Amino acid sequence: MRNADVIVVGGGPAGSAAAARLRRGGLDVLVLDREEFPRHKLCAGWITPQVLADLAFDAGDYPHGFLSFRRLHWYLKRLHLPVPCLQHSIRRFEFDAWLLERSGAAVARHAVKEIRADGEGFTIDGEYRCRYLVGAGGTGCPVHRAFFRDAHPRLRSLQTVTLEIEFACDWTDPDCRLWFFDHGLPGYSWYVPKANGWLNVGIGALAERLKQRGDDIWGHWRRFARLLERRFAIRPPREPTGYSYYLRPPADHVRRGNAFLAGDAAGLATRDLCEGIGPAIRSGQRAAAAILDGTPYDLGDLSCASLGGLAMRAMDFALQRGALPRPALPQKGASR
Numbered sequence: 001m002r003n004a005d006v007i008v009v010g011g012g013p014a015g016s017a018a019a020a021r022l023r024r025g026g027l028d029v030l031v032l033d034r035e036e037f038p039r040h041k042l043c044a045g046w047i048t049p050q051v052l053a054d055l056a057f058d059a060g061d062y063p064h065g066f067l068s069f070r071r072l073h074w075y076l077k078r079l080h081l082p083v084p085c086l087q088h089s090i091r092r093f094e095f096d097a098w099l100l101e102r103s104g105a106a107v108a109r110h111a112v113k114e115i116r117a118d119g120e121g122f123t124i125d126g127e128y129r130c131r132y133l134v135g136a137g138g139t140g141c142p143v144h145r146a147f148f149r150d151a152h153p154r155l156r157s158l159q160t161v162t163l164e165i166e167f168a169c170d171w172t173d174p175d176c177r178l179w180f181f182d183h184g185l186p187g188y189s190w191y192v193p194k195a196n197g198w199l200n201v202g203i204g205a206l207a208e209r210l211k212q213r214g215d216d217i218w219g220h221w222r223r224f225a226r227l228l229e230r231r232f233a234i235r236p237p238r239e240p241t242g243y244s245y246y247l248r249p250p251a252d253h254v255r256r257g258n259a260f261l262a263g264d265a266a267g268l269a270t271r272d273l274c275e276g277i278g279p280a281i282r283s284g285q286r287a288a289a290a291i292l293d294g295t296p297y298d299l300g301d302l303s304c305a306s307l308g309g310l311a312m313r314a315m316d317f318a319l320q321r322g323a324l325p326r327p328a329l330p331q332k333g334a335s336r
Contacts, residue, residue: 001126001127001128002128002129003128003129003130004106004130005022005028005029005131006019006022006027006029006130006131006134007029007032007122007124007130007133007134008022008029008030008032008105008136009112009124009136009137009142010135010138010141010263011031011033011037011096011107012041012136012263013095013096013099013263013277013280013284014265014280014281015033015263015284016031016096016100016102017054017055017099017103017262017283018134018136018287019103019105019284019288020099020104022105022291022292023103023104023105027291027292028106029105030105030107030108030128031100031105031107031108032107032108032128033107033109033137034110034112037096037107038093038096040093041093041096042092042165042241043276043277044164044200045092045095045200046087046089046176046192047088048087048278049087049088050278051278051281054281062098064090064094064098065090065091065194065195065196065198067089067090067195068087069087069089069174069175069193070084070085071083071084071085071175072087072176073175073177074178075177075178075179075180075182076180087176089194089195089200108128110124110125112124112137112142113125114126115133115143115146117257120257131258132259132291134259134260134262134287135259135265136265136280137265138245138263138265139244139245139265141261141264143265144261144266147256147259148253148254148256151252152252152266152267154246154267156207156208157206157208158206158247158267159207159208159246159247160206160207160244160246160269161205161207161210161217162202162203162205162242162245163202163203163240163241164204164243165200165201165202165237165238165239165240167237168197168199169199171193171232171234173191174193175193176190176191177191178190178191179224183220183223184215185203185220186205186206186210187203187205188203189201189203189220189224190203191232201234201236203217203220203221203224203240207244221240245264245269246269254297255290255297258291260287260290260291260297261283262283262284262287263276263283263284266283266299268283268299279302283299286298286299
């Protein structure tokens with residue numbers, strides 16, 4: 001049986017951030033992931049300057065494609081808001097593999113099936129044992145399933161449904177563009193250019209709101225695809241891929257003894273822009289600090305909004321101008 005001080009389930013940004021901090025603290029760390037890295041990972045790949053600061057790396061040292069844009073274009077019904085702010089985009093296929101290698105942790109490809117508490121530690125599938133366990137395996141994380149399902153339930157009101165595609169594209173518009181609530185969509189669509197001729201476009205919405213009114217996200221996708229062709233002369237080469245995840249719930253019950261939840265396993269994507277990378281990295285680093293230093297593991301102060309709440313304020317402005325009929329964001333403590 002392979003023994004480690006800490007086993008991190010999931011090799012994405014949350015898991016890599018935790019593993020890197022734990023390794024610097026001198027612990028034996030093993031990362032388990034069901035996929036081989038580099039892995040295919042759909043994501044708009046938007047990272048903020050705060051992510052660079054948290055990871056303590058300079059963009060010039062990043063060995064893969066890295067694009068910076070200095071304006072975000074927000075479209076809210078009849079309003080167009082060009083917002084000056086420095087942001088970046090990466091390809092998750094490259095970024096996640098780089099972060100995991102950079103962590104210095106041992107990595108094993110393993111699909112976790114059963115986790116048992118064993119005294120102060122944990123046994124995984126009869127093959128691995130550890131004293132501390134970090135669940136960073138995304139929405140379907142087996143650590144959440146084993147120890148947190150009742151105390152940290154998934155809130156249906158915060159579940160998103162997403163259609164997304166990333167493809168090689170000779171784009172000419174270098175700015176990021178976001179369309180909120182277009183044609184009644186309870187969410188937004190995006191255009192995110194990336195370095196070396198890649199483009200990510202997609203559409204996401206609150207699943208329960210779509211269901212309540214008998215709406216279909218595919219209809220919104222087809223409308224968005226027509227917009228891309230009309231405005232940018234871009235036609236996605238194939239149908240998008242669909243997936244689902246959860247937005248930020250109350251950040252309670254993310255630790256149980258020596259087991260921790262981080263990233264999407266804790267449902268930390270922001271409620272306005274669905275940003276997940278930044279909260280994932282910060283939560284992974286905090287889990288590591290709690291293990292190394294005994295500090296309280298508290299995620300309650302991680303913001304529910306991206307860019308310091310700027311998107312929330314822009315939406316409030318649109319409401320005051322009458323551009324939006326009502327907010328389309330769930331409130332804290334929404335029913336399950």
